[in-house]
Amino acid sequence: MSHSPAAAPPALNPLAAQANAALAKDCPTAFEVLSQLGKRMYFPAKGILAQGAEARAKGKRYNATIGIATEASGPMHLACVHQSFAPGMDPKDLYVYAPSDGKPELRKAWAEKQRAQTPSLAGAPISHPVVTNALTHGLSLIGDLFLDPGDEVLVSDLMWENYPLCWETRIGARVVTFPLFDKRLSGFNQDGFMQALAARRGRKLVVVLNFPNNPSGYTVTKAEAGAIVNMLIAAAAAGTKLVVACDDAYYGMFFDPQCETESLFGRLAHAHENLLAIKVDGATKEEFVWGLRVGFLTYGVKGATPAAYAALEQKTSGLIRATISNVSHASQTVVLKALLHPEFKKQQAEKVEILRRRAAVTAVECRKAEYADCWDVYPFNSGYFMCVRLKGADADAVRLKLLDEHGLGTIALGATDLRVAFSCLLEEQIPDVFARLAQGVRSVRGR
Secondary structure, three states, X not given: OOOOOOOOOXXXXXXXXXXXXXXXXXXXXXXXXXXXXXXXXXXXXXXXXXXXXXXXHHOOOOXXXXXXXXXXXXXXXXXXXXXXXXXXXXXXXXXXXXXXXXOHHHHHHHHHHHHHHOHHHOOOOOOOOEEXXXXXXXXXXXXXXXXXXXXXXXXEOOOOOHHHHHHHHOOOOEEEEEOOEOOOOOOEOHHHHHHHHHOOOOOEEEEEEEOOOOOOOXXXXXXXXXXXXXXXXXXXXXXXXXXXXXXXXXXXXXXXXXXXXXXXXXXXXXXXXXXXXXXXXXXXXXOOOHHHOOEEEEEEOOOOOHHHHHHHHHHHHHHHHHHOOOOOHHHHHHHHHHHHOOOHHHHHHHHHHHHHHHHHHHHHHHOOHHHOOOEEEOOOOEOOEEEEEEOOOOHHHHHHHHHHHHOOOOEEEOOOEEEEEHHHOOHHHHHHHHHHHHHHHHHHOOO
């Protein structure tokens, strides 16, 4: 019985080969940790979008390139659509396609914001932020670029459920965990993290650091942050090829002075040649615009050249072009206008203060002595959430009991953990929430 020969892999596009060569020369670790798809990916420099950009710059008489309809005043649009926007919003900032890597003015403004909030970057070169369709899309892009089937992603056991869906189910990588907290629930489990890194020494490894953490609402202290950075540098020095994704979805929502208020990206972006740091952030939570879906991916690695960063940006833009083409121009414009607004920082701080007060009330209520038989409280000091570890009751059974008998919605995580989002509770509602939660626990376990 004859066997047909295996099909040869498709030829590498010259633009992909050019980007790969730039990385291999100037940032070899970044090239080595690319997935097979990541190595194949490129941005079509002479494609429709690129030719359209050239035409916008030089086609002063006529521009017959891009696939939109125009009128004498600019992009064709319907009055019934435009009335939904604020008066004075320019149609060209709403309706035309944005570049695949994002609106240039927004990328510049976000880069300036990142620098201002991250003094530990200390002038180190990093890539320009690439605009994504919020953070989920950014995490998905990281998977496509850096994960092949069987590769490992190290995350804490208390994690966002979209991680395994994004990387295990969709790509075939393996999500492996370490306990986020020590056994006394006093803080970050440094020993567990160090052991997980040591077990994978000398291999390629993607690590996700999510602070403030979803679901626990915990941000590491300044001392813990320093220990994490040192452990990662030691792993890189021992030969582990690291991709460290800093999932900063809830950045800026810190309610305790002990919190590390800088993204760990700042120190990791110039920590070691074997460590590629990626900042995944966005306006979603920071500007309270969840539905606008505007996020960013930013790269940093010690010794990387502008050519290497350009190659990473081009590969990322190519993936965006190949999947969603570009992120909503209207959403990007709204986010940009907010960033540049003179009242932005003041208004943002006012909303964060509301969340801080809700977290403070939650911290008192959940730790009342009368509930000590019902749960242990995981540390929390930031973000939107907190978690309890139930005693003697199944988390999903409690969740259903709370829904059916109390009209109270919570999230069950595994057999014992229940997540409460204090972000969407008024201060005066919080005591009743925990009183009912205790009733639910006692009811499920039969008092």
